Amino acid sequence: MTTPWSPTDFSAKVIEYYHAHGRKHLPWQGTQDPYKIWLSEIMLQQTQVTTVIPYFERFIESFPTVTDLAQATDDQVMQHWSGLGYYSRARNLHKAAQIIETEFSGVFPQDPETIETLPGIGRSTAGAIASFAFGQPTAILDGNVKRVLARSYAIEGWPGNGKVLKALWQRAETNTPQQETAAYNQAMMDLGAIVCTRSKPDCPDCPLSKHCLAYNSNSIEQYPGKKPKKARPSKSVYWLINIRQEKVLLHKRPPSGIWGGLWALPEVQQKEMSPDQIQQLDPFVHKFSHYDLQVQPLLLSSNADKALVEKNSHPSIMEPAQADWFSLNQLNEIGLPTPVSKLLVKLLEDS
DNA sequence: AACTCGTGGGG
DNA sequence: TCCCCAAGAGT
Structure with missing residues (x-):
């Protein structure tokens, strides 16, 4: 019977992975500019990294600052989002830029509760911005983190289910360290994207395999639980x-x-x-x-x-x-x- | 809680 | 080809 990771040992392993193998050279990394980090997080919602990169580059070239974005026309913004999908993201981004200009004097808010009031920014995106841009100890819970946590702790059920989501957030909060939170958050996503992938995960090379409940019960495929399928009209x-x-x-x-x-x-x-x-x-x-x-x-x-x-x-x-x-x-x-x-x-x- | 909202990668 | 689902949020 495998014992689960303690939160401190878990986060130490994850941070160690960041320094050894984490992604550090994506276009929105190597900066603490909250505008760039915010933009990347919005573009990356339900969208793969390789798809986002060219859109991010073009967008920053045309709108280098939040002020430029706030002053742009709707058509200009939508043109830069054309083909990326989920277009409410672009409309909310534009609205939020104008709110930052008018209500926050052009300065991006730093506390996660305020960040989350901006349109298009939910709990996870607020946590990502607060940790990456401002070094705050805020948790994130994207698809990668859900998968890593669901497997590590054998959390059953589809994450779209309210109870399952609540359990995952609980575990995310518990395991997120107060120090080096940005490295931890980045590494959790890197682990999910590179090692703990949804199909054919590389468990032998995973720094969390020793106390991973799913791996050690040979039931990786059961986690995370699958979404119930419905007929497409x-x-x-x-x-x-x-x-x-x-x-x-x-x-x-x-x-x-x-x-x-x-x-x-x-x-x-x-x-x-x-x-x-x-x-x-x-x-x-x-x-x-x-x-x-x-x-x-x-x-x-x-x-x-x-x-x-x-x-x-x-x-x-x-x-x-x-x-x-x-x-x-x-x-x-x-x-x-x-x-x-x-x-x-x-x-x-x-x- | 369940549904809506895009497009493309990968098995 | 078909199916799942990606750095989720709003309603």
């Missing part, structure tokens, strides 16, 4: 492609809902145009994590009734979407959903 829509004088008509999507704040092709559920006014392009399926979107792109001929298009493009009369015409160059200055961007690029290549 499917939606069908038409996208209207209306090109006049080298410009394409786009609509700005409302702030809430899918692709909020991005410019997309006008979308309708049914087509009410006569067949001679439209050309059906190749249909395709865009797969989200929670549903499939079946898209039938419709290329409108130049004599199609524009008024009809406009009418169909506004599902709600109460809240008409913002619409505008964009030239090819202007498409680089706004946020576009990935499938819209791909479709337009393909269309322009063919013509």
Whole structure:
């Protein structure tokens, strides 16, 4: 019977791993600038490191400080997030930058409770910023830490479950050391990303294997518990492609809902145009994590009734979407959903 | 508590 | 190809 790690021995092993093998040269490391650390933490939410790196570099180049970000337009910010997904992150980031400017005189708050009041920053992200930027002894609990803790202490159940999450936070708080917290937090994520991976973990080389309850009971695969799977629904829509004088008509999507704040092709559920006014392009399926979107792109001929298009493009009369015409160059200055961007690029290549 | 919110990597 | 899920947060 294996005895579990004591919190002090656990954190000592983890910190030792940081000095020997931890990641220290990612683009947002080697600085204590809270703005850069904050930006990286937001981009890294549910997004892999290799995906984030080029977005982070471009973003910092265009908006080097929180003041630059606060003063940027919505479209500028969304353009820099285009393709990264979870666009509420970008809208909340922009809002938070303006709050920091107006309510905190441009100075990033240091205590975790205040940091967590900013939009888009939850408990774990607040803990990460407070420890990395300000050296505070705050705990984090991202996917990596959840996996390492669930295995080390054989914490059963899916982390999305409230009780399981509470148990994981309890263990995270207990094990987070008061000293060298930043090194500990970074190393926990490094262990999860490099050694304690979700498939084929490298237990023989893990500094925590000696007292890892899952490893020593040969039940690594049971931890963390898996998310219950559900059927993915499917939606069908038409996208209207209306090109006049080298410009394409786009609509700005409302702030809430899918692709909020991005410019997309006008979308309708049914087509009410006569067949001679439209050309059906190749249909395709865009797969989200929670549903499939079946898209039938419709290329409108130049004599199609524009008024009809406009009418169909506004599902709600109460809240008409913002619409505008964009030239090819202007498409680089706004946020576009990935499938819209791909479709337009393909269309322009063919013509 | 359960659901929503993107996209891409890797098995 | 299909499926899981990533440095989670908001509602």
